[in-house]
Amino acid sequence: MSSILNASQLDASGRRVVVDPVTRIEGHMRCEVNVDDQNIIRNAVSTGTMWRGLEVILKGRDPRDAWAFVERICGVCTGTHALTSVRAVEDALDIDIPYNAHLIRHLMDKTLQVHDHIVHFYHLHALDWVNPVNALRADPRKTSELQKMVSPSNPKSSPGYFSDLQNRLKKFVSGGQLGIFANGYWDNPAYKLSPEADLMAVAHYLEALDMQKDIVKIHTIFGGKNPHPNYLVGGVACAINLNDTGSAGAPVNMNSLNFVLQRIKEAQAFVEQVYLPDVLAIASSYKDWLYGGGLASENLLSFGTYTQTPGDKSTDLLPAGAIVNGNWDEVLPVDVRDPEQIQEFVSHSWYSYADETQGLHPWDGVTEPNFELGANTRGTRTNIEQIDESHKYSWIKAPRWRGHAMEVGPLARYIIAYASGREYVQEQVNRSLSAFNQNTGLNVGLKPFLASTLGRTLARALECQYCADTMEDDWHALVNNIKNGDTATANTEKWEPSTWPKEAKGVGINEAPRGALGHWIKIKDGKIDSYQAVVPTTWNASPRDNEGNIGAYEAALLNTPMERPDEPVEILRTLHSFDPCLACSTHVMSPEGQEITQVKIR
Amino acid sequence: MADQFLLLGIGNLLWADEGFGVRCVEQLNQRYTFPENVTLMDGGTQGIYLVQHVQQATCLVVFDAIDYGLEPGTFKLVHNEEVPKFMGAKKMSLHQTGFQEVLAMAELTGSYPNELLLIGVQPEELDDFGGSLRPRVRDQLEPALQHALDYLAARGVEVKPRVEGESALGPEELQLDRYETQRPAEQEAYRYGDPRFIPATALKEES
Numbered sequence: 001m002s003s004i005l006n007a008s009q010l011d012a013s014g015r016r017v018v019v020d021p022v023t024r025i026e027g028h029m030r031c032e033v034n035v036d037d038q039n040i041i042r043n044a045v046s047t048g049t050m051w052r053g054l055e056v057i058l059k060g061r062d063p064r065d066a067w068a069f070v071e072r073i074c075g076v077c078t079g080t081h082a083l084t085s086v087r088a089v090e091d092a093l094d095i096d097i098p099y100n101a102h103l104i105r106h107l108m109d110k111t112l113q114v115h116d117h118i119v120h121f122y123h124l125h126a127l128d129w130v131n132p133v134n135a136l137r138a139d140p141r142k143t144s145e146l147q148k149m150v151s152p153s154n155p156k157s158s159p160g161y162f163s164d165l166q167n168r169l170k171k172f173v174s175g176g177q178l179g180i181f182a183n184g185y186w187d188n189p190a191y192k193l194s195p196e197a198d199l200m201a202v203a204h205y206l207e208a209l210d211m212q213k214d215i216v217k218i219h220t221i222f223g224g225k226n227p228h229p230n231y232l233v234g235g236v237a238c239a240i241n242l243n244d245t246g247s248a249g250a251p252v253n254m255n256s257l258n259f260v261l262q263r264i265k266e267a268q269a270f271v272e273q274v275y276l277p278d279v280l281a282i283a284s285s286y287k288d289w290l291y292g293g294g295l296a297s298e299n300l301l302s303f304g305t306y307t308q309t310p311g312d313k314s315t316d317l318l319p320a321g322a323i324v325n326g327n328w329d330e331v332l333p334v335d336v337r338d339p340e341q342i343q344e345f346v347s348h349s350w351y352s353y354a355d356e357t358q359g360l361h362p363w364d365g366v367t368e369p370n371f372e373l374g375a376n377t378r379g380t381r382t383n384i385e386q387i388d389e390s391h392k393y394s395w396i397k398a399p400r401w402r403g404h405a406m407e408v409g410p411l412a413r414y415i416i417a418y419a420s421g422r423e424y425v426q427e428q429v430n431r432s433l434s435a436f437n438q439n440t441g442l443n444v445g446l447k448p449f450l451a452s453t454l455g456r457t458l459a460r461a462l463e464c465q466y467c468a469d470t471m472e473d474d475w476h477a478l479v480n481n482i483k484n485g486d487t488a489t490a491n492t493e494k495w496e497p498s499t500w501p502k503e504a505k506g507v508g509i510n511e512a513p514r515g516a517l518g519h520w521i522k523i524k525d526g527k528i529d530s531y532q533a534v535v536p537t538t539w540n541a542s543p544r545d546n547e548g549n550i551g552a553y554e555a556a557l558l559n560t561p562m563e564r565p566d567e568p569v570e571i572l573r574t575l576h577s578f579d580p581c582l583a584c585s586t587h588v589m590s591p592e593g594q595e596i597t598q599v600k601i602r
Numbered sequence: 603m604a605d606q607f608l609l610l611g612i613g614n615l616l617w618a619d620e621g622f623g624v625r626c627v628e629q630l631n632q633r634y635t636f637p638e639n640v641t642l643m644d645g646g647t648q649g650i651y652l653v654q655h656v657q658q659a660t661c662l663v664v665f666d667a668i669d670y671g672l673e674p675g676t677f678k679l680v681h682n683e684e685v686p687k688f689m690g691a692k693k694m695s696l697h698q699t700g701f702q703e704v705l706a707m708a709e710l711t712g713s714y715p716n717e718l719l720l721i722g723v724q725p726e727e728l729d730d731f732g733g734s735l736r737p738r739v740r741d742q743l744e745p746a747l748q749h750a751l752d753y754l755a756a757r758g759v760e761v762k763p764r765v766e767g768e769s770a771l772g773p774e775e776l777q778l779d780r781y782e783t784q785r786p787a788e789q790e791a792y793r794y795g796d797p798r799f800i801p802a803t804a805l806k807e808e809s
Binding site: 068172 | 614615616643644645646647648650651652653654657707709710711712731732771772773775776780784785
């Protein structure tokens, strides 16, 4: 399949389909596509419909407080912003953190990753593949057989278990409240699973709900609070006391550490017995649906994460790097400080720069709103019927790496790790590909398999497994370090602003559940002078730039056939595979707040 | 087993009146101590991540800024099965989409509270990034707290005035006083947003 990465190659002559909003729970985003006479998507336009205000909220505040504010920006990935924020401040002020804090931050970050990936798959994305109404027609006995086949080690597989669940589901649906399952397109032929597979998936939807509540308790132990854990510039906000008198009062003692280990093991079992088998079973049932790759086959970016030796990025479990122009054989180095590498453009975004032919590095970032619509817009300023993508059309800026639009996220991390020769990742991916080919009788290659909507969804599951597995390593490293006599959790040498330079700048990076995340901070006279966050969804949902390069969402939708253009199952499926989170890349929705996704065709 | 009470404040405290719910539980926690079967929680905008807390509650009291279509600052109570409807009728904010979903999920799992009470106020202003409660909304804090206390008292829950220092529910960095007094001036930090959604403020300048 030839890749189309530039607006100049797109065909916008066909019927226009408008989907607004796209996300089921979080955020606000609108998508317009043109379909040809075969109902194949030939042009895609992704618009962030909320304004972003993070930068201005933080200006003038105490840099040590920034984490608490950014934790509130987003309803889902709270901890990842908080962590990235304290890293930015530590980088600016040259603060090294204790090894315990390094490990505890990994444990908290991986907890978030595991939790977020599971909730995303079962509670935000599964209904793009799974039809709960169809599950009512399932035979519980056959469902039990199916469960035993796809995951022999899963203990919850009796016919009675599925029959009870089906009765509960029937009651729920016949009560007239489809509730969480409302607004679906349940008679659309795009749904391919058997009733039994649908029932099995609904069961796991509920099991995942139970599972997620336990894993987050790790945040309560290390972060003191749930649901908004505490972070601290210089380390972590929890005292350690394993053996001495008074250990019962310390948040981190042998009891709580053992509790953490149990939760890690439960997460490992869930991924192994439920999550991964489900993703592979769904992929095998949708074997002909290898659409949605877009930029994934071409341009990918990761800042790298889970550094094993503090300060040495070459020891990242998931390495930093960039792949461009489809060359998976070469991973290029990434420097987030280099003003030539990461730049944000606004020629198609509702902001103004003095010179919009140029991009700005986040340290020099400007956030000056400028809402204006192109001449070909249909509708009014407050009720846009059709956007004019040749002009400004989104509240999201267009970040680029050396001028390239990039995809970020679990799939980018996995392709870059694979290309960098990380054995654990290669083994996971190869095993999944051969299982897929074996289940389907196909002989799909690595690139078309991974660079797809299903590949994106699989990479998230594999990463969840990797995180759950390596949390156990972090746990042992932590316990050993403490037993060797190190109980330090915070470096407070530079806590007081009197110890800071008059001016300083820093950058905090992380790989958030949704992809590469960076916070760039400038501090002046002890206060935040500027703060710019480039979040994963800014990369993926980015509009075009002045060269016409299209973003990851737009690219991923191209060439996808739609069963029924007025029921955008395929669009939602691919966009949800990115785990879109517009709450932090943009802000505040319409006062009317459309409840149901509206689809209009012109 | 005794009833399990969850007093849950939701909303995004960075968006002016949307902070009402969280400020309510913050105030309750600062002023009172509660028996063990009462949990106070700053739920923020956590959406479906709050589901396990809702499942464990037999009596759920939610504090929130809700668009009832009433005069700003109007105080309103909603009971039991009316609650999910009100949370979904006219969504102003992301967290409400999430919370309606939470209630539906709890229902599907068969762990739904026996009693629900929504203590809400009609907001005046949401689109003031980094701003705090407007006076008319702030005036409803006391009635909201009093209503929750009466509700608990009617169910035999003994609430005592707090004598020693409390452990904050949310980060101290975001406590009301600090949040308000450290806000930068308007000239330093632009506070308004998308004119399509904020006609009352931003469009004024254009016309």
